[in-house]
Amino acid sequence: MTTQRVPLAGVVGWPIAHSKSPAIHGHWLNRYEIKGYYVPVGIEPKNFETAIKTLPDLGFVGANITIPFKERALDIADNVSERAALIGASNTISFKPDGKITADNTDGIGFLNNLKQTAPDWDATTGDAVVLGAGGAARAVISALLAAGTPQVVVANRTPERAEALRRHFGKRVLVSDLQRASDHLATAATIVNSTSLGMVGQPPLDFDLSSAPSNALVSDIVYNPLQTDLLKQATALGLTVVDGLGMLLHQAAPGFEKWFGKQPSVDDELRKIVLDCHV
Ligand code: NAP
Numbered sequence: 001m002t003t004q005r006v007p008l009a010g011v012v013g014w015p016i017a018h019s020k021s022p023a024i025h026g027h028w029l030n031r032y033e034i035k036g037y038y039v040p041v042g043i044e045p046k047n048f049e050t051a052i053k054t055l056p057d058l059g060f061v062g063a064n065i066t067i068p069f070k071e072r073a074l075d076i077a078d079n080v081s082e083r084a085a086l087i088g089a090s091n092t093i094s095f096k097p098d099g100k101i102t103a104d105n106t107d108g109i110g111f112l113n114n115l116k117q118t119a120p121d122w123d124a125t126t127g128d129a130v131v132l133g134a135g136g137a138a139r140a141v142i143s144a145l146l147a148a149g150t151p152q153v154v155v156a157n158r159t160p161e162r163a164e165a166l167r168r169h170f171g172k173r174v175l176v177s178d179l180q181r182a183s184d185h186l187a188t189a190a191t192i193v194n195s196t197s198l199g200m201v202g203q204p205p206l207d208f209d210l211s212s213a214p215s216n217a218l219v220s221d222i223v224y225n226p227l228q229t230d231l232l233k234q235a236t237a238l239g240l241t242v243v244d245g246l247g248m249l250l251h252q253a254a255p256g257f258e259k260w261f262g263k264q265p266s267v268d269d270e271l272r273k274i275v276l277d278c279h280v
Contacts, residue, residue: 005059006035006036006037006059007035007036007037007059007060007061007260007261008036008037008038008039008058008059008060008061009025009036009037009038009039009060009061009062009063009064009256009257009260009261010022010038010039010040010041010060010063010064011038011039011040011041011063011064011065011066012041012043012048012052012063012064012065012066012069013040013041013042013043013065013066013067013068013069014042014043014044014045014067014068014069015042016040016041016042016066017040017042017280018280019040019066019280020249020275020278020280021038021040021064021066021253022038022039022040022280023274023275023278023280024249024250024253024271024274024275025038025253025257026038027270027271027274028257028261028263028265028271029261031265032261032263032265034261034262034263036260036261041055041063043069045068045069048069048072048076049072049076052073052076052093052101053076053099055095056095056099057099060095061094061095061260061261062092062093062094062095062256062259062260063092063093064091064092064253064256065090065091065092065093066091070089070090070091070136071088071089073089073090073091073093073103074088074089074090074103076101076103077090077093077101077102077103078100078101078102079100079101079102079103080102080103081102081103081104081105083104083105083108083109083143084103084104084105086143087105087107087108087136087139087140087143088136088139088169089105089136089139089140090103090104090105091104091105091106091107091252092104092105092106092252092255092256092259094256094259094260104255104256105140106251106252106253106254106255106256107136107137107140107141107248107252108140108141108143108144108147109144109251109252109255110140110248110249110250110251110252110253110254111140111141111144111220111222111248111251111252112144112145112147112148113251113254113267114220114243114247114248114250114251115191115218115220115243117247117251117267118243118247119218119241119243121241122190122191122218122241123190124145124148124149124150124190124191125148125149125150125151125190126190126216127150127151127188127189127190127191127214127217128150128151128152128153128154128185128188128189128190128191129145129150129152129153129154129189129190129191129192129193130153130154130156130177130182130185130186130189130191130192130193131145131153131154131155131156131193131195132156132157132179132182132193132194132195132196132198132206132208133155133156133157133194133195133196133197134155134157134159134162134163134165134166135162135195135196135197137195137222138155138157138166138195138196139166139169141193141195141222142155142166142170142174143170145191145193146170146173146174150173150190150191151173152173152174152175153170153173153174153175154174154175154176154177154182154185154189155167155174155175155176155177156176156177156178156179156181156182156185157179157196158179158196160176160178163176163177164176182208183208183209183210183212184212186210186212186213186214186217187212187213187214188214189213189214189217190214190216190217190218191217191218191220192210192213192217192218192219192220192235193219193220193221193222194206194208194220194221194222194223194229194231195222197223198223199221199223199229199230199231200223200225200229201225201226205230206229206230206231208231208234210231210234210235210238210240211238213235213238213240215238215239215240216241217240217241218240218241218242218243219231219232219235219240219241219242219243220242220243220244220245221244221245222245222248223245224244224245224246224248224249227244227245227246227276228244229244232244246272246275246276247267247272249275250267250271250272250275251267253265254267
């Protein structure tokens with residue numbers, strides 16, 4: 001039976017005009033000559049549940065979910081993947097033909113695949129991790145680092161209660177540090193990650209001294225605007241391995257694309273350039 005529709009997917013958020021996801025998926029649809037469309041879907045928060053449930057009837061096979069709906073997406077899902085449940089939020093949902101919703105979270109695997117691609121010699125098991133921040137992105141980063149075999153993850157956050165909540169959530173391998181004392185934990189670190197919004201355009205700078213990090217440590221900033229944050233510039237000057245945040249954004253998109261459009265897409269320099277040149 002031929003279908004009367006081309007598959008649709010999109011990114012659901014509010015506001016949504018700034019999202020780079022349409023550029024990523026649009027590029028892949030073109031490159032693989034797939035008949036399908038990926039669009040920004042702005043839904044007012046009061047309409048989220050009702051609007052999402054109409055999407056399958058319009059031909060949507062799935063959607064990325066962004067601010068402010070990542071937690072609410074779990075509440076409306078019929079099935080929640082193990083990693084989405086662990087992170088406590090969903091950034092990728094898929095619709096079954098009967099309209100049932102599966103909620104997944106690909107931020108953690110996107111973070112990890114970016115490190116593996118950019119720094120193939122990096123090995124999580126060789127040392128601890130220091131993670132700045134305890135928001136939604138930090139949850140994904142911490143779950144990925146623990147899954148990759150990081151012995152201990154030290155979490156430092158401005159609001160200590162949020163870091164404590166992560167320690168309770170993830171268990172004994174997570175320790176909490178004061179944000180001002182986080183540098184004290186660098187001596188055994190194999191991985192250092194900024195998952196706060198500090199250092200992003202329009203946000204206050206991140207003041208963090210990397211000088212006591214081991215020479216083989218990897219430093220990653222999940223902020224990607226600017227691409228070379230002050231933290232990454234400092235790490236480069238110290239000769240440390242550096243991974244910027246754009247790759248995480250690209251890699252987190254791949255599992256959704258594969259699920260909805262049936263093709264595993266590649267994350268490469270051409271895609272990076274397209275997204276860097278996309279000024280939405
Ligand atoms: P979130 O849940 O709102 O968390 C924000 C984090 O930043 C919290 O830890 C917060 O500390 C901290 N923070 C904010 N302002 C601060 C300040 N003035 N001083 C100290 N700490 C401050 O946001 P999120 O979803 O985790 O996102 C965090 C960043 O990651 C954003 O810049 C986002 O764009 C980026 N991100 C990138 C990717 C990627 O693919 N590369 C994916 C997801 C997110 P408190 O808890 O004390 O408020």
